[in-house]
Amino acid sequence: MINSLKSVTIFICLIVFGYSHAQQVGKVIPSVKLKTLDGNFISTDDFNNDGKPIILDFWATWCKPCVNELNAIQEVYADWAKETGVKVIAVSIDDARTMATVAPFVNGKGWDYEIYLDPNSDLKRAMNVNMVPQTFVLNGKKEIVKHHSSYTPGSEEKLIEEVRKLIAGDTSKSN
């Protein structure tokens, strides 16, 4: 009883500490190696959209809401890109079981995103992604300005709103 009470207290302290001292928003994305669809390595440092915003989307072929989100964005992607110059980078967390499926899946869907693989969950861990889908809006300096988890139809609007704010020069950190 005393022991569990002590543990819970420590736990609460950890959480309060965590919360009062940190926010992922505002940070540059960590430097982590990912794989390209043809097996090569690429570092997140090489993510590039000529200083324009990037939407970084964590997904998996077996994750229905993830696929729904990327399908929904695909329908408006050309318009978004034309309006704001935004680029979508979709990082698949599919592991050895389904990793080979990613390229045929993406091509079969006709998606136009830049696709990378994170089979050992290195970037997923580094960015504290505990479930998919999870989406980050990055500004031109690759700093996180918005972090959104899960997907419901229409929630992609929040992402482009954030991108529009960035384009309009509104640098206030939305929370």
Place this chain on the structure above:
Amino acid sequence: MQKTLPVLIGTIFFSWSLISSTFAQQLPNGISGAFQADAATYKPDSLIGAPDVPEKMGLNSYMDLKYVNGNFKAGIRYEVYLNALQGYDPRYKGTGITNRYASYTYENLEITAGSFYEQFGSGLIFRTYYDYDLGYDNPMDGINIKYNTHGLYAKAFVGRQRAFFEYGPGIVRGIDGEVHLAEMFPDLKWGQHNLIIGGSFVSKYQADNDPIYKLPENVGASAARLNYTNGPLNLFAEYAYKINDPSLVNGGIYKPGQSLYVSGTYSKKGFGFNAAFKRIDNMNFRSDRNESVNVLNINFIPAISKNQTYRLATLYPYASQVNGEIGAMAEVFYTCKPGSFLGGKYGTGININSSNIHDIKRSYTGDEYGYNSNFFAIGDTVFYQDINVEVTKKINKNLKVVATYIYQTYNQTVVEGKSKSPLVFADVAVLDFTYKFSSTKSLRMELQGLWTKQDRGDWVFVLAELNVIKNLSVVLYDEYNYGNADEKLQLHFVNGGLVYNHNATRVALGYGKQRSGLLCVGGVCRLVPASNGLTFSISTSF
């Protein structure tokens, strides 16, 4: 009840601190983390088989804290099981720091001391990873070194493996090298060709304290792999061999193990094809020869079959059999263009997937080697077969439908260890509708049916998910075993819940009954017992 009180207080406190701090501003650079807690209350229900849980409530939780400063990284994870949720290994008990590491990168060299997650090739001989939902966590605790130069990527590690709040008895050592030929020899005319070759060796040491048998104390496993890509084409193959390693799982036989995984994909915009072959023979590889299930695995041998996610399609999920299986899978993705006959106004997506997995062919020898097996011969016992057809169609601006049909053949005896159960033949049909009232308001409905003459008979499942209030989803579903041969067991499993999402935070509250079954993520499964009660879940990252 006494015991659960501090936990309840704790839960309320941290929910409060979480919600109040969602609006907190960022502070020092470099710190980030994640937090998740899942709690459930348990009421016994003999009809559905929900046990009487003395502590009445379970709580699983963790918090990750990370610090990054330039080339230096460090982190810890604190875990809480007071007590573990039903269906998790009861050795997850209490609280503690289970994971801590520091890592430094200097140019092309990266050194990690402490807990680490690593993978060689496709994982046939080595992969450590973490899956909170499965209660699966087998990181190495030791040192890990990575180095790369001119297309050569090398890794080496030595460590012990985490098992609950302790370490396994074995010491594991490994090296891996991968050569990216196009990067190493850029002057050759590669064009679209890309060739990568790799090899790895992993060895575990566990003392032999057996009074009777002479067991191998050092068990070595090696693997070689190749990946060739050429534009739309991608071929991958990996072969692994492991010396004799008698264990609890393989029945103590001295036969060496081997495994082959081959996959080939061809895809270009609008079309994708994927085929894979896998043969596993006696590949149980753990840092404790006496462990089983999801504990202290050194390697990762996932199922080759489609990863099902619709509720009724997961009633009979396949999990790979490390003692031996041979199987193949093929899959096609195609989008019928808008304006075509099948495409209609908005286009139609089609996905067909089929897999067929059998036992390997064995002739039993009666000696310490157990059996002989012809490499490409297929055994008579069916483990799993399925065919999946999925059609995705946008009907109009507001309505989208995904229609799925699945035919499954499932070996309960092998996958679930049930004694002498017949093969299950099941038809599954799913209609998944999403209707948008406006750009952000929607209703999603799933209608599912599963029809079988075996096991528990026929099921229907209905789900409605309403998203009309900002950030809030209301979910209601019923799973109904209307075809159970025993009328008393023709039960409804009704659940209702609320899910709140704001930025990186998700809070879910649910109430209802849950049937027993296997929960599978990424091809690894955990048996979840029936339960009845309230569930609460919160997750966030910061």
